Amino acid sequence: MTGPATLWTPPESAFTDSAMARFAHAQGLDPRRYDELHAWSVTDRSAFWSALWDFTGVLGEQGDVVEQAPDPAALGGPDELPSLRHGHMFGTRFFPRGRLNVTENLLRGDGDRLAVVAADETGVRGRLTLAELRGRVAAVQAGLRDRGVRRGSVVAGIMPNDVDNLVTMLATLSLGAAWAGCSPDFGVPGLVDRIGQVHPAVVVAAESYVYNGRTFDVRGKAEEVLDRLGHPTELVLTRSAAWESDFTGRAGADGQPTFERHPFDTPGLIMFTSGTTGLPKAIVHSAGGVLLQHLKEHVLHGDVRPGDVHSWFTSTGWMMYAWLVSALAAEATVVLLDGSPTPKRDGTPDHGHLWRIAEQARITHFGTSPAYLSGLMAAGHHPAEHHDLSALRSVLSAGAPVSPEQYDWLYTHVKQDMVFASISGGTEIHGCFQLGSPVHPVRRGEITCLALGHAMAVLDERGAPVVGVKGELVCTEPFPSMPLTFLGEEGLRRYHDTYFAERPDLWTHGDLAELTPRRSVVIYGRSDTTLKPQGVRIGTAEIYRVVDARAEIADAVVFGHSCGTDEDVVLCVVPAAGSALTADLAASLRTDIRTQASPRHVPAHVFAVPAVPVTHNGKKAEGAARAAAAGLPVRNRASLANPECLAAYEALFAATPAEATP
Structure with a gap:
């Protein structure tokens, strides 16, 4: 089956020695036939989650029931949450008699x-x-x-x-x-x-x-x-x-x-x-x-x-903090990283900081983000040239889509013999819907596989499952880490409306995604920030991929701006030190976006801004930039690490803008 370039291929030992292989063999399944293992995990859910409990040696008692269908009466009754009358996903309980x-x-x-x-x-x-x-x-x-x-x-x-x-x-x-x-x-x-x-x-x-x-x-x-x-x-x-x-x-x-x-x-x-x-x-x-x-x-x-050593640069408020700490249950060492990932030494960012710690601590699993990788690429820092990374077996990334060029950089400048895993899920499930695997090849620009225990599909505008086409990412079967509720007034109602109102009994995750014929996944961005020029849905990740490759650009944010009955694509860039957004640079960016993405991705407006609004977890706040540019209130500015930068966005369309090109 053709597809993107393969950057890493599992050795033969992975199909006998890895935990994934041993787990598959224990169920009488062949780890080389992952699709069969995955299908079993989402169809015979009780058997899968019970087998996982035993295989990972969870301390506690499972009880005699693994999966229990929801009780509408216990959740407020059919009048309050009508979709429960016809479904089984919202409110399903796992291990209702289990204790740990x-x-x-x-x-x-x-x-x-x-x-x-x-x-x-x-x-x-x-x-x-x-x-x-x-x-x-x-x-x-x-x-x-x-x-x-x-x-x-x-x-x-x-x-x-x-x-x-x-x-x-x-x-x-x-x-x-x-x-x-x-x-x-x-x-x-x-x-x-x-x-x-x-x-x-x-x-x-x-x-x-x-x-x-x-x-x-x-x-x-x-x-x-x-x-x-x-x-x-x-x-x-x-x-x-x-x-x-x-x-x-x-x-x-x-x-x-x-x-x-x-x-x-x-x-x-x-x-x-x-x-x-x-x-x-x-x-x-x-x-x-x-x-x-x-x-x-x-x-x-x-x-x-x-005995493995796992790190992740994360704040204590991000879900990746608890995710990292959970590696203790796998009897691994966890590395707690406090402070800046690139602390300044004599006024210059130290891009080797985390890699020195990786060398000192003999880190086997190094967790990071696309933003951090972009910074290393722009700075021309090549970790393999400066650090002993012989202990490293895997690099993982979360928080945003990883560009194909970042895959190339990792295998060229970090290590060739390792697993790179872009992982995607979220705070809502406190885990991943798609991630890496020791028994799959790593393909350029793709998330390796669907997670065991998660029945995933991509739906088009008809609500039909599609392959090789962008659509809405959904989960069709329940799983143990679904939230219990949201705190506050009508918490269950708000929880239900957030994930199930649009498609009753299907978890709508809010990602624009593509399921490939190889059963790998490409994430194009959040659905609520999807761009719709000329009524066609496109993802912001496709534009970031192009812009992030330009050394003249330190950071960027993309959002849509209403233009009558249509929507314009707006690209705001933070020029790198020593660079400026000129008419020639704006034209060059548009040309690259046209040829590497599509004509519909080409921004109608390109602006220079002092900073990109980000949350305290470092995620781009595209919605905040869009609202500020539209002259709308930015709800809960307190969630932003740099709300002062929004003044620049509020001014973009308030008067005749000083943009690079029309």
């Missing part, structure tokens, strides 16, 4: 093994064995228990990616309570929008954090947040006297945490959406569902083995 403790599973294994490598802008700062990590969790668990934290409670964190954050999250989950993590770089309004929805019993915050060599205060805004919450909540500051005396300075009788097992669907993680279209949604995920989902992704798809 997430932290017990994350802290299992030999106490002498290395569990954590802590790094900051200076490099690797410390290491913890599993026994040492257990001792710290036991101490904080006791402190939280003394403050009344128990199953049903919520603990919120405002901390950087350090050991204190990890320990507090694990201690919270060990008690059956839910964890709501927030990045400390959020402003007060953004923190209030999030923490105000969860009514935490305790808020644990750092006193400060460091980014690019600068120290930023957290204590002051944490205190202001609590003043605004309007309900009694205790604030505990890490490294304070109270923290030392009541938390880290104490432990249980034997220095070990206790592990009461809780129902599988006990709320465990509360994740917040980006919030650029309104108040961030507070999505409640079950502890068991997330654990099982992550074990599937790490052990089977990622081939993470005991």
Whole structure:
């Protein structure tokens, strides 16, 4: 079967030694026939998820029921959620009689093994064995228990990616309570929008954090947040006297945490959406569902083995933080990366920072983002030339589509003998719908395969499944990491309306995608930012692919702007240092977009802007740019890391624009 260039091919040993192969063989299936394994995983779901539980060695009791159909009465009745009368997906429960403790599973294994490598802008700062990590969790668990934290409670964190954050999250989950993590770089309004929805019993915050060599205060805004919450909540500051005396300075009788097992669907993680279209949604995920989902992704798809070392540059408020931490359950070491990924040294970004840590920590699985890769490419940094990456077996990327050119760069300038996995899913499912695999070839520009346990399809405008054509990505069968609900008034109704209202009983994910004849996937961007010039749907990723390849452009954002009954494509670029957006550059960009994408992708307007609006997780906020350019309110500016840049977008069409070319 023809297709894009193959950049990596699995060795013969992958079909016998990888966890994916061993799991397939255990079910009597051939790992070379992945389509059959995948079909079994989505048709005999109870058998698949039960087999996964056993194969990954989950500590706990499954119970005698794996999948239980939804009970409309328990979810508000057919009058409130009418689609339940005709469907089985929304509200399906997995392991309704199962019991486990997430932290017990994350802290299992030999106490002498290395569990954590802590790094900051200076490099690797410390290491913890599993026994040492257990001792710290036991101490904080006791402190939280003394403050009344128990199953049903919520603990919120405002901390950087350090050991204190990890320990507090694990201690919270060990008690059956839910964890709501927030990045400390959020402003007060953004923190209030999030923490105000969860009514935490305790808020644990750092006193400060460091980014690019600068120290930023957290204590002051944490205190202001609590003043605004309007309900009694205790604030505990890490490294304070109270923290030392009541938390880290104490432990249980034997220095070990206790592990009461809780129902599988006990709320465990509360994740917040980006919030650029309104108040961030507070999505409640079950502890068991997330654990099982992550074990599937790490052990089977990622081939993470005991003793491996896994990193991901992430904030504590992004879903990838908990995803990384879950690698502990695969008995891997996790690397906590605090600070900037490219801290400035004498005023110059240090593009080798994360790769030095990879070398020092012997990282086997290196997690990153397309934005970070673009920065390395633009800077001409070639990690393989400067660092010993012999331990590296896989690079993974999430957060946005990866361009084919970035695939080329990785295999040319990082390592040839490795698996590159672009993974795609989201906060909503706390996992991946499509990702990598040790038994598949890596093809240029494509996400390798559909995830086991997820019945995926791409639908055209008729609602018919299509192959080789762009359409709406949907999931047609239930899975354990579906949210329990959204917090707040009419949470179930809002949850249902977000994913099921458009297509009853089908999860509509909101991605414009293409399922290839090879059963790989290409993501073209979010459906809500899909461009529709002349009524034809096109994805922003196809334009970014072209623009990101230009050294003269440091960053860019694409959005649609209403033009009568049609829509114009608008391209806003941030020129690289020493470059400027000239008429010639704008014309050259249009030519490249026309030839490498299509005439419909060619922007009607090309503007220079000082910055691209991004969320605190570093994602482009295309909707915010579009609303500002249209003169519309940008809802929840607090979700943006740089809302001040929107003034430039508000001015684009407010008067005669000084654009490069008409």
